Amino acid sequence: MRLSHHFGLTLREAPAGIEAESHRLLLRAGFIRQLGQGLYSYLPLAHRSITRIEDILREEMNRIGGQEMTMPVVHPAEIWRRSGRYDAVGPEMARFKDRKNSDLVLAMTHEEVVADLCRSEIRSHRQLPQLVYHIQTKFRDDPRPRAGLIRVREFTMKDSYTLDHDAGGLERQYRAHYEAYFRIFWRCGLPTIAVGSDVGMMGGSQAHEFMYLTPVGEDTLVLCDACGYSANRQIARFAKTPAEPEAPLPLERVDTPGARTIAELSAFLEIPAARTAKAVFLTAGLDGGAREELVVAIIRGDMDVNETKLANAVGASWLRPAEDEAILNAGATPGYASPIGLTTGTVVVDDSIPASPNLVAGANERDVHFRNVNAGRDYDPGLVTDIAVADDGHACAECGEPLRTSRGVEVGNIFQLGTRYGDAAGARFLDDEGAERPIWMGSYGIGSGRLLACVAEEHHDENGLVWPMSVSPYDVHLIPLTGRAPEDEAGAAAERLHDELQDAGLEVLLDDRDERAGVKFADADLIGIPLRVVISGRSLSRGGAEVRIRGEDASAIVPLESLAEALTARRTELLDRIEEAVRIPEFG
RNA sequence: CGGGGCGUGGCGCAGUCUGGCAGCGCGCCUGCUUUGGGAGCAGGAAGCCGGAGGUUCAAAUCCUCUCGCCCCGACCA
Numbered sequence: 001m002r003l004s005h006h007f008g009l010t011l012r013e014a015p016a017g018i019e020a021e022s023h024r025l026l027l028r029a030g031f032i033r034q035l036g037q038g039l040y041s042y043l044p045l046a047h048r049s050i051t052r053i054e055d056i057l058r059e060e061m062n063r064i065g066g067q068e069m070t071m072p073v074v075h076p077a078e079i080w081r082r083s084g085r086y087d088a089v090g091p092e093m094a095r096f097k098d099r100k101n102s103d104l105v106l107a108m109t110h111e112e113v114v115a116d117l118c119r120s121e122i123r124s125h126r127q128l129p130q131l132v133y134h135i136q137t138k139f140r141d142d143p144r145p146r147a148g149l150i151r152v153r154e155f156t157m158k159d160s161y162t163l164d165h166d167a168g169g170l171e172r173q174y175r176a177h178y179e180a181y182f183r184i185f186w187r188c189g190l191p192t193i194a195v196g197s198d199v200g201m202m203g204g205s206q207a208h209e210f211m212y213l214t215p216v217g218e219d220t221l222v223l224c225d226a227c228g229y230s231a232n233r234q235i236a237r238f239a240k241t242p243a244e245p246e247a248p249l250p251l252e253r254v255d256t257p258g259a260r261t262i263a264e265l266s267a268f269l270e271i272p273a274a275r276t277a278k279a280v281f282l283t284a285g286l287d288g289g290a291r292e293e294l295v296v297a298i299i300r301g302d303m304d305v306n307e308t309k310l311a312n313a314v315g316a317s318w319l320r321p322a323e324d325e326a327i328l329n330a331g332a333t334p335g336y337a338s339p340i341g342l343t344t345g346t347v348v349v350d351d352s353i354p355a356s357p358n359l360v361a362g363a364n365e366r367d368v369h370f371r372n373v374n375a376g377r378d379y380d381p382g383l384v385t386d387i388a389v390a391d392d393g394h395a396c397a398e399c400g401e402p403l404r405t406s407r408g409v410e411v412g413n414i415f416q417l418g419t420r421y422g423d424a425a426g427a428r429f430l431d432d433e434g435a436e437r438p439i440w441m442g443s444y445g446i447g448s449g450r451l452l453a454c455v456a457e458e459h460h461d462e463n464g465l466v467w468p469m470s471v472s473p474y475d476v477h478l479i480p481l482t483g484r485a486p487e488d489e490a491g492a493a494a495e496r497l498h499d500e501l502q503d504a505g506l507e508v509l510l511d512d513r514d515e516r517a518g519v520k521f522a523d524a525d526l527i528g529i530p531l532r533v534v535i536s537g538r539s540l541s542r543g544g545a546e547v548r549i550r551g552e553d554a555s556a557i558v559p560l561e562s563l564a565e566a567l568t569a570r571r572t573e574l575l576d577r578i579e580e581a582v583r584i585p586e587f588g
Numbered sequence: 589c590g591g592g593g594c595g596u597g598g599c600g601c602a603g604u605c606u607g608g609c610a611g612c613g614c615g616c617c618u619g620c621u622u623u624g625g626g627a628g629c630a631g632g633a634a635g636c637c638g639g640a641g642g643u644u645c646a647a648a649u650c651c652u653c654u655c656g657c658c659c660c661g662a663c664c665a
Contacts, residue, residue, distance in 0.1 A: 012614060012626070013600045017593090017658045037657070092664070109665070143589080143663055157665090209665085320589090320662075413665060445665065481624060518625035536624065
């Protein structure tokens with residue numbers, strides 16, 4: 001490819017207000033352009049890198065027995081109604097009608113389609129297990145796309161689906177994906193960790209997320225350096241500091257004027273926050289969001305409520321902070337609220353509360369609290385479970401050492417779905433005794449654009465991108481420095497080399513523009529192709545072309561006649577180096 | 589959905605408060621010079637100032653409505 005006719009320019013300046021380095025560099029280097037909120041065009045450079053990522057995805061999926069196929073982007077609403085997700089997922093799913101007024105949706109994911117295919121294609125236990133996948137467009141109308149390709153609305157995902165006889169088979173394919181995913185990310189040059197995660201709208205029994213750790217990430221992970229425990233904060237457990245055992249004391253009113261928050265309350269009464277109980281009021285969407293109900297979460301004052309845990313505990317599709325009106329209707333007083341004397345609402349109590357006697361809690365009366373509140377004696381605790389947020393410094397639930405938190409981007413996820421989707425679609429197979437059995441399903445996703453952005457985030461320097469060879473748009477960036485004689489020789493040599501290197505199987509970007517050396521070097525640094533070859537009067541007089549690896553200082557003169565061979569060897573060497581870095585952690 | 593911000597040649601911005609010829613830098617085109625880390629000079633093209641309505645002799649500027657984008661939060665595979 002000749003840069004003079006390449007579609008997509010490099011920019012000296014990026015648009016203002018960009019906070020992710022991957023976003024800035026992918027824009028500046030001419031990889032992507034934004035069309036609308038969360039909608040991006042992939043220009044030729046990005047398309048090439050994505051193609052290489054997809055090749056890796058295919059190789060690793062095929063290695064574990066995957067069969068590639070393609071499913072539609074537009075689905076009849078019917079299949080989503082059957083699985084129950086038409087109502088459950090809310091406005092994130094784009095819905096529209098066709099000319100016959102039939103309801104259609106844009107695909108967010110493809111469990112429903114696979115389950116529907118199972119009805120027609122899977123009849124016998126002899127056909128199982130199966131692993132199918134495709135690389136397809138998804139649309140999710142996310143309320144807040146951000147950070148370039150890190151979070152978009154339309155994106156391409158490799159999603160695979162496994163079908164098995166039973167839970168054991170599902171577990172085997174799940175583990176195969178676990179290893180394949182690590183191979184994929186390492187081969188793209190991206191270090192990741194796997195963490196336990198919430199199953200969210202997918203449902204099912206077990207899920208892992210593959211996380212690239214970076215401050216630009218929007219998920220918070222809870223990690224234990226001592227024992228290796230790791231989880232998304234949404235589900236992370238921790239060991240709660242136990243309270244001193246005490247005999248329950250009689251309930252006692254105490255005036256606390258103006259003490260509306262836990263901080264004000266503990267300062268006013270001169271007690272630690274752990275000796276208080278706070279009530280958090282939320283409105284929950286139940287029955288797939290069709291019904292709203294007040295949920296009162298009670299937790300010790302030194303901890304915060306984890307909304308994901310709480311939503312799972314009450315079976316809510318969503319939670320939002322309750323309006324003051326709803327709180328007052330339940331007989332509570334904002335700022336001085338407590339579970340004592342509530343008239344409506346589902347009470348959920350964190351499991352730290354029953355073990356903590358004689359707490360200070362609100363009296364549901366302005367400027368008044370109670371001392372010595374005890375769950376069970378003073379109010380019905382309702383549901384008791386873990387609804388607390390894990391944070392830096394909390395003790396690890398596994399080993400007791402302090403936890404730390406880190407930000408990360410979710411580049412992949414794997415779910416054990418169970419029989420839910422097959423059951424909803426009416427898919428069954430006959431086992432070896434002729435009995436009808438449900439199909440066990442798993443689903444597994446990797447967003448290719450987000451993966452590209454994370455690789456860019458990981459591999460860049462102050463001058464631009466530094467692609468790993470495995471996902472670089474080209475192998476070689478060939479720069480002739482031409483001008484007057486005798487350098488014209490360099491231009492001619494570069495033209496010859498361009499064809500010669502391509503014939504040798506290398507993908508070459510030739511900077512044949514009439515630009516000064518500085519401009520060409522700056523663009524080469526920005527685009528970040530691993531092998532840079534400079535051909536000039538100076539290099540020719542030294543015996544050939546100058547070869548340099550992006551991100552490294554050393555350069556070498558290589559004779560033109562052995563350049564194809566030398567560059568092929570360097571390319572192989574760089575790819576081997578990436579392969580050698582592959583590390584697959586123990587499943588857990 | 590709540591809070592904040594921004595829409596002015598392709599990109600980055602000034603001008604808006606206080607209404608009066610639409611500007612600057614980069615990029616782009618032509619020519620000459622220059623040629624190993626974002627060149628110099630000369631000439632040139634390119635903007636209904638996001639859109640609609642209003643106020644005014646006069647609107648990028650003031651008012652109303654609206655659309656789009658960015659950031660924070662809520663939310664979210």
